[in-house]
Amino acid sequence: MATDAKRRVRLVYFAWVREKVGLPSEDVELPEDVTTVETLIGWLKQRGPGYSDAFARPQVVRAALDKVHVKPATPLGAVREIAFFPPVTGG
Amino acid sequence: MPVRVQVDDFDVTAETERLVGGRKDIGAIVTFTGRVRGEDDGRQVAALTLEHYPGMTETEMASIEAEAMARWPLQAALMVHRVGEMKAGDNIVLVITASAHRSAAFEAAEFLMDYLKTRAPFWKKETTPDGGSAWVEARAGDEDAADRWR
Numbered sequence: 001m002a003t004d005a006k007r008r009v010r011l012v013y014f015a016w017v018r019e020k021v022g023l024p025s026e027d028v029e030l031p032e033d034v035t036t037v038e039t040l041i042g043w044l045k046q047r048g049p050g051y052s053d054a055f056a057r058p059q060v061v062r063a064a065l066d067k068v069h070v071k072p073a074t075p076l077g078a079v080r081e082i083a084f085f086p087p088v089t090g091g
Numbered sequence: 092m093p094v095r096v097q098v099d100d101f102d103v104t105a106e107t108e109r110l111v112g113g114r115k116d117i118g119a120i121v122t123f124t125g126r127v128r129g130e131d132d133g134r135q136v137a138a139l140t141l142e143h144y145p146g147m148t149e150t151e152m153a154s155i156e157a158e159a160m161a162r163w164p165l166q167a168a169l170m171v172h173r174v175g176e177m178k179a180g181d182n183i184v185l186v187i188t189a190s191a192h193r194s195a196a197f198e199a200a201e202f203l204m205d206y207l208k209t210r211a212p213f214w215k216k217e218t219t220p221d222g223g224s225a226w227v228e229a230r231a232g233d234e235d236a237a238d239r240w241r
Contacts, residue, residue, distance in 0.1 A: 015142055015214035016226045067147035069210070083144060083212075087229035090141070090172060090213025091125055091184055091204055 009076075011044075013054070014085035017061060020054035030076070037063045038072040040082065054084070062087060094152035096143060098175040101185050110169050111189045117166050119193040121200040123186040129179035131227070137220045139227075141174040141183070144212035148172070155206040159188070162202070163195040170203060172213060202240050209237040 012025040034043050038058070045055045055061055063070055064083040076082070093110075103122055111117050127139050152170050159168060167189040177183060186203045190196040215227040 012144070014144055014212065015216070064144070064147060064212070067144070067150060069151075083147070085144070085212060086214060086226065088209065088212050089215045089227045089229050090143070090211050091208035091233075 007076075009079060010081045012081060012083045014083065016086055017054045017084045020050050022050045035075055036072070037065070037070060037074050037076065037082070040076065041072070041084075060086065094149060094156055094170045096145075096148050096152075096172050096174055098173065100173070100182055101171050103185060106169060106171065106185060107187055110167050110187055114166065114189075116191060117189045118191050119196040120187065120189045121193070121196040123184075123200050123204055124182055125184035125204070127177050127179050127181045127183055131217060134217070135220050136179055136217050138176055138178045138218040139183070140176050140216045140218070140224075141172075142214045142216070143172075143174050147212050151211045152207065155203060155210060158206070159199045159203050163188075163190065163199040165190050165195060165199055168199065168203070170207065172207070172211070174213070205233070205237040205240060208233045 007030040008027060009030060010025060010027050013021045013023060018024055031043060034040050041055050041058050041061070044051045061084050063072070065074065065076065065079045066081050103124055107120060107122060111120060127136065129136055152172070156168055156170055159165065165188055169185070169187040171185040173183055184207070186200050188196040188199040188203065216224055217227055218224045
């Protein structure tokens, strides 16, 4: 991955993650050391009380990269959209 | 094979006719309708609000349906899921599977519902009659039900 290019991504939040963060979506610039889903969660937790509340139990929050389910250790790569949400409850 | 996410209610008979009407190679049709229960774990439920992840929902549903088509000899399948606000007794989800014989249609319908409940990005919020609301928690039993198809 090119380290000179700033990585702008869109973050989207659903259900109680959205309510706790207080936003449905936002565009952010990722720091260089944010390379995986779990390091992104660690970075987000420090952005304010809403974020630290939303990600207080990171093992409960699910993630999708460009609309595909992923595990916490998944590298972000050239992702454009990262979604965070609770375990799904449809059907 | 179609999948749909919609606010409006669906008509099971009309959807079935549209899916399989006139075909002579289908001996078995299974339809499953999920509805809003008026109580959940002892709580009274007046309404549910369904939220989803537009784009990902349709992709996940289509991939679940494609997997069912690959695993069972289905002639047709349909999944319709509602979003927005629904009251107790309202329809939420419809699954239709059609095959030459019943076993494939029954099994595939169960598979579609089990995978839908654990993979498709929908979230339910319950509203109680006194106006309180809470997000529905995922059930471990739903994961177990999906795991048996692995």
